[in-house]
Amino acid sequence: xSAQSHPVEARSSASTRTLVIALGxxxxxxxxxxxxxxxxxxxxxxxxxxxxxxxxLHGYLTAWEAGDLDTAYGHFxxxxxxxxxxxxxxxxxxxxxxxxSRVSRxxxxxxxxxSGDRATQLLVVDEFRPAGFGSETYTYEIRVPMVREGGAWRxxxxxxxxxxxxxxxxxxx
Numbered sequence: 001x002s003a004q005s006h007p008v009e010a011r012s013s014a015s016t017r018t019l020v021i022a023l024g025x026x027x028x029x030x031x032x033x034x035x036x037x038x039x040x041x042x043x044x045x046x047x048x049x050x051x052x053x054x055x056x057l058h059g060y061l062t063a064w065e066a067g068d069l070d071t072a073y074g075h076f077x078x079x080x081x082x083x084x085x086x087x088x089x090x091x092x093x094x095x096x097x098x099x100x101s102r103v104s105r106x107x108x109x110x111x112x113x114x115s116g117d118r119a120t121q122l123l124v125v126d127e128f129r130p131a132g133f134g135s136e137t138y139t140y141e142i143r144v145p146m147v148r149e150g151g152a153w154r155x156x157x158x159x160x161x162x163x164x165x166x167x168x169x170x171x172x173x
């Protein structure tokens with residue numbers, strides 16, 4: 001009787017060992033996929049190549065988000081700076097920041113159309129707003145006109161964050 005029990009135990013032991021090895025392999029592959037996914041999620045966004053319209057907008061948006069309004073303002077063309085002073089830009093930017101404090105945005109710099117010293121850079125904005133028991137998501141595009149001045153691309157529209165400035169200051173006439 002004991003002679004018959006040994007082959008069964010040997011087969012059972014081999015089956016268990018095969019199952020453990022297969023399960024370990026599946027867990028190892030799963031852990032590797034999870035690690036690759038986490039690395040991909042934590043990768044910083046790509047920075048546009050220097051000297052491109054996208055790089056200028058990236059610099060502007062990075063400075064604006066950091067509250068460095070002097071640097072952000074420096075990305076505007078001379079025409080825009082002639083229409084809107086730094087003080088106006090700071091005042092309106094601060095109002096927008098207070099108003100939009102609960103809004104989060106993901107901005108994607110999409111394709112640019114370049115013709116000589118003029119370009120149009122496409123921004124795709126995904127906006128997330130809290131609403132009731134959830135949130136609302138809006139996606140829209142903004143075409144930002146750019147001009148090359150002194151060899152560098154400049155934003156040729158008065159932007160406040162990503163929005164064109166439609167608020168004009170009152171003037172004494």
